[in-house]
Amino acid sequence: MFKEKYYYIHILLVLAVLIILSKILKHPPNFTPLISIIVLSSFLIKKKSILIATIILSLLIADSFLGLYPGISLVYLNFIFITLTTKIIFKNLNFINLFLMGFYSSFIFFLLSTPIHFFFQEDVVMKFENLLNLYKDGYLFFVNTLFSTIIFNYIIGSIIIVTNFERKYKKN
Numbered sequence: 285m286f287k288e289k290y291y292y293i294h295i296l297l298v299l300a301v302l303i304i305l306s307k308i309l310k311h312p313p314n315f316t317p318l319i320s321i322i323v324l325s326s327f328l329i330k331k332k333s334i335l336i337a338t339i340i341l342s343l344l345i346a347d348s349f350l351g352l353y354p355g356i357s358l359v360y361l362n363f364i365f366i367t368l369t370t371k372i373i374f375k376n377l378n379f380i381n382l383f384l385m386g387f388y389s390s391f392i393f394f395l396l397s398t399p400i401h402f403f404f405q406e407d408v409v410m411k412f413e414n415l416l417n418l419y420k421d422g423y424l425f426f427v428n429t430l431f432s433t434i435i436f437n438y439i440i441g442s443i444i445i446v447t448n449f450e451r452k453y454k455k456n
Contacts (some may be wrong), residue, residue: 290390299325299344303319307346314428320436322363326371336364355404362396382441386434394426
């Protein structure tokens with residue numbers, strides 16, 4: 285029991301540090317492990333309230349260094365939505381689902397975060413045409429996010445799969 289609690293606390297701390305570092309450290313535009321870390325954390329943290337608190341607190345810490353911005357709470361809700369729905373849709377963690385989760389989470393993030401940017405941007409006239417142009421202009425954002433999320437899903441997901449396999453094997 286003590287080892288399980290220690291393992292759980294260790295996982296929470298590692299996830300929090302990874303989330304913070306993935307936001308703070310320099311990286312190519314939108315090529316970050318952030319979505320992968322957040323989505324795959326639902327396979328490590330079973331209790332939703334602790335999962336959500338860890339994600340929000342980590343993002344707040346990172347954004348306090350980078351600067352807060354209008355619509356930040358909606359972006360955080362977007363991450364929470366992606367995390368919870370991914371866990372519902374993809375119940376098992378396997379190599380096929382890692383790819384599908386990467387596509388799903390990147391697409392949903394792009395789909396939901398673009399209107400947030402649109403509504404909180406000061407110099408944009410609120411017209412549907414402008415929203416469509418923002419989606420068109422954000423295409424490269426989506427492509428980079430998609431590739432990085434799939435790549436990091438395989439890296440992080442493989443570690444989780446192997447670790448879970450080893451833990452189950454050691455118990456037997």
